[in-house]
Amino acid sequence: MTPKRIFILDGHPGEASLSRTFAETYGAAATASGHEVRIAHLSDLDFDIDFGGGGYSHSKPLEPTLTKLLEDLEWSQHVVMTAPMWWGGLPAKLKGLIDRILLPGRAFDTRNPNAIGLPAPMLSGRTARVVLTSDTPGWFMRLAYGNALIRQLKGQIFGFVGVKPTRVTWFSGASHPKGNQIDKWLGSIHRLGTEAA
16 A cells, blocks of 8 residues: 555544544554654644635735644645534534635635636645544434535535545444444544555
């Protein structure tokens, strides 16, 4: 297997979480398999989550932590994001991070639209794995909500800037896992990290 450059974002705003454990487990397995890994924890990042009203021409300057994170994203060949689903979406701080770093001129190009008029993606050539935890069962998310969060992540966030395919791993019942469920989840994450998948 050809070694990959992997950037991992633990997207949980708390210092201790399943998302952090998954991110570190994936990173350790990938490193042991010869991949180059950089990891960031959302709880360690100090930045203003509000994009503000400056628009594209007067965007808010990036804080040093966001500059480093964007550089790691551009460096990577494979992106891994672990996060909980809260209220059907991403945690506010994680959504704010996405608003702040996926900017025109770095993530997409508004000056050179594609054939249907959408901005050209600037992060093509990368793949992604998203690991989501929730209490809502996966079957209910599909039937009741049409997997809205997954469609947003694949199409409106990662896909929009050219990161594809984006594969999603979903673990439900995260607040009250039964028996050895966490160990099984960690085994799955370890295999993904070993394969850089």
